[in-house]
Amino acid sequence: MIDKISDTQKVEALFGNWKETLIWSCLENIMGTIYVTSQENPTSAMAVLGDFCFFAGSPEKDLVQYKPESYQKDIIIMIPQNDSWGKLIEETYGEKAKRVTRYAMKKEYSVFDKGKLQKVICLLPPEYSLKMVDEDIFHLCKANDWSADLVSQYETFEEYKSLGIGAVVLKDGVLVSGASSYSSYQNGIEIEIDTREDYRRNGLAYVCGAKLILECLERKWYPSWDAQNKWSVALAEKLGYHFDYEYVAYEVAITKNFRWDI
Incomplete structure (x- = not known):
């Protein structure tokens, strides 16, 4: 059973020190939603905000397959915490998941002139x-x-x-x-x-x-x-x-005849 979690402190450790502000928005309950398979003792989590979702913790296929009812776009950008999540995304969606490279910039507070x-x-x-x-x-x-x-x-x-x-x-x-x-x-x-x-x-x-x-x-x-x-x-x-690092993401197409929650 996949559900939203309101007590986001329960999943903070799963995301660790991931320097992604969309995750921070979800954890702070300002914007976005975090989904889990267990409210009491979550071991994996999916943070969704706008066109993006982030997977953390132990790889969980039910989360990778889950499509929130409110999501209406034709594509979702899935970002895995590690290679294990990435492999699960590839196995689940095959050709519908396009592997891409994105680029993180350093979060430095004193660099602007x-x-x-x-x-x-x-x-x-x-x-x-x-x-x-x-x-x-x-x-x-x-x-x-x-x-x-x-x-x-x-x-x-x-x-x-x-x-x-x-x-x-x-x-x-x-x-x-x-x-x-x-x-x-x-x-x-x-x-x-x-x-x-x-x-x-x-x-x-x-x-x-x-x-x-x-x-x-x-x-x-x-x-x-x-x-x-x-x-x-x-x-x-x-x-x-300043440039920080490259990371892997997947652009998953949701076509007319395709169900995300396969």
């Missing part, structure tokens, strides 16, 4: 405008497929205003790029950066990222960055982050 970041913001060409995410922009982000993930984990603007933060670039009132909180944890956020395809490679994400980092530092929030690809690593390093 505020003066440099302010200069980056000044690079924005005059035909663009830079704004923080307000209620109108929040709903504008949700209305576009490419920008939805900038705010998708927050059901309402009130929740976003309390827990999240974001900066966007507009041209003629049209949203073209943004950097925002994908998720929130105590005293920090996980950054999501997106740019509309026809406006990429113009430095807009660089400007949005710089503005978001500065605003986070003002609030004494840590702006955590996890990179999907080497382009994201390069952008992060331009903004002051």
Whole structure:
């Protein structure tokens, strides 16, 4: 029987010192959900937040197969704590699980050069405008497929205003790029950066990222960055982050005729 666990202290040790803010969000009961096969004495756990799920503890096939009823996306990114979990994911999903490499950036609190970041913001060409995410922009982000993930984990603007933060670039009132909180944890956020395809490679994400980092530092929030690809690593390093390590993830497709809970 798989169930949500509300007393997350029971599973803290399973996740150990895993430096992943989405897990921290779940453990802190701020965002996301942790699932277990035993409420009283859990030996394995699955933390789910947005498009991601993390497996910890003893490998458990029932957890790998389990699909929360609330999950509606066509793909889930599964991240194993170790090779044993990874092997179980591969055995369970076969060709439906695409093995990928992701890149963790170091979580360092004193590496950001505020003066440099302010200069980056000044690079924005005059035909663009830079704004923080307000209620109108929040709903504008949700209305576009490419920008939805900038705010998708927050059901309402009130929740976003309390827990999240974001900066966007507009041209003629049209949203073209943004950097925002994908998720929130105590005293920090996980950054999501997106740019509309026809406006990429113009430095807009660089400007949005710089503005978001500065605003986070003002609030004494840590702006955590996890990179999907080497382009994201390069952008992060331009903004002051340092590369930490590569790790394995699995993009598991959930097609029309495919049941996650096979």
